[in-house]
Amino acid sequence: xxxxxxxxxxxxxxxxxNKKYLVSQDFKVYTASNPLLGLxxxxxxxxxxxxxxxxxxxxxxxxxxxxxxxxxxxxxIFLTGKVSEDDKIKGLVTGGDDYIIKPFSxxxxxxxxxxxxxxxxxxxxxxxxxxxxxxxxxxxxxxLHKAFYMDKDLELTNRDYDILMYFCSHPNQTITFEELxxxxxxxxxxxxxxxxxxxxxxxxxxxxxxxxxxxxxxxVWSKGYKFIVK
Numbered sequence: 001x002x003x004x005x006x007x008x009x010x011x012x013x014x015x016x017x018n019k020k021y022l023v024s025q026d027f028k029v030y031t032a033s034n035p036l037l038g039l040x041x042x043x044x045x046x047x048x049x050x051x052x053x054x055x056x057x058x059x060x061x062x063x064x065x066x067x068x069x070x071x072x073x074x075x076x077i078f079l080t081g082k083v084s085e086d087d088k089i090k091g092l093v094t095g096g097d098d099y100i101i102k103p104f105s106x107x108x109x110x111x112x113x114x115x116x117x118x119x120x121x122x123x124x125x126x127x128x129x130x131x132x133x134x135x136x137x138x139x140x141x142x143x144l145h146k147a148f149y150m151d152k153d154l155e156l157t158n159r160d161y162d163i164l165m166y167f168c169s170h171p172n173q174t175i176t177f178e179e180l181x182x183x184x185x186x187x188x189x190x191x192x193x194x195x196x197x198x199x200x201x202x203x204x205x206x207x208x209x210x211x212x213x214x215x216x217x218x219x220v221w222s223k224g225y226k227f228i229v230k
Contacts, residue, residue, distance in 0.1 A: 003117055004028045006047040008038035008064070009079070010056045018051070021106045022113075035059035042068050049116055051109070054080035054091070062094045069095035073155045075116035079104070089198050097158045119145065119158040133168055135229055138213060140168065149213050159184070160203045167217065167227035176224040200225060 005027050009015045012033060019029045030045055032038035035056050042050060050068065054061035065076055077098040078091045091099050097119075098112050131143040139148045145161050147154045156164065166183045167175065177196050181188035184196070200217065208214045218226045 002026050002028050003048040003113075004030070004045065005113065006030045006032065006038065006041055006045065006050045008032045008035065008050065008056075008061075009053040010034060011053070014053075018106070018109065022110065025110055027113075035061075035064045039064060039067055042072065046072075047074065049075045049077070049113055051077050051079060051113070052096075054078055054082060054087075062090055065091070065094045065096055069157075073157055075119070075158050077112055077116060089195055092159070092195065092198050093202065095157060095202075116158060119162065135168065135171075135216070136212070137210075138216070140164065149207075149210060152209065154206050154209075156203070156206060159199055160206060163199055163203050167225070171227050171229040174220050174223055174226050178224075180224060 005022060007015055007018055007022075007029060008031075009018075010033055015031050015033060019031050022029050030041050030047060032041050035058060038050075038052070041047075052061045052065060056064075061078055061080070065078075068074075068076065075097045076095060077100060078096045079100050079102060080087065080091075081102045088099050097116055100109065100112055131141060133140040133142065137150045139151075140146070141148070142165075145156075145158070147156055147161065147164060154160075162184060163180070166180060170179075177193045178188045180200075181192045181196050184199070185192060204214060204217055207217065216228050218228050220226050
């Protein structure tokens with residue numbers, strides 16, 4: 001079954017070009033030329049992934065992403081001409097999963113979409129007991145790419161899930177910023193430390209529904225983190 005995409009961009013030419021290419025790659029594509037229309041389509045059609053322009057009149061992509069995150073955890077990829085570290089971090093804080101700098105190739109766009117859909121587990125095998133990790137009241141469904149605490153869905157984004165899975169695979173060990181950065185991004189430089197801290201902070205906010213759950217992630221001063229399992 002083809003994945004469904006929602007493209008939101010106020011540039012009609014870019015919107016049509018991206019749609020035409022992605023349809024040719026066997027995606028089902030909805031488009032929206034303004035933020036409010038995009039928000040309504042996201043609520044009504046429940047796409048598998050959203051490609052979202054940052055600079056739009058009335059409501060920018062960051063605000064729209066925040067509003068979408070109130071009801072959905074589907075992957076969101078930002079398209080933007082902004083290249084500063086602060087802009088990228090703002091995108092992550094508001095709930096984005098990836099960030100593509102303009103200009104970009106259509107092949108790169110498809111590759112980024114494919115990567116996010118793989119992380120979302122759209123083609124994973126049916127659930128078995130081997131697909132579930134349990135740490136007390138925290139349960140991670142690796143088939144659905146979801147985490148539950150006392151049966152409450154933590155509503156993790158793909159990046160949240162990737163971080164939690166890395167923590168779970170290294171219990172009670174000091175995980176350095178470099179180790180986590182290489183796991184998430186493939187490479188690491190000291191400039192990535194702030195981005196990692198923002199990502200982990202976002203995950204911990206979702207874990208802040210319970211004192212015990214929140215304190216499973218412990219900060220190791222100047223080094224990184226430790227996932228505490230008793």
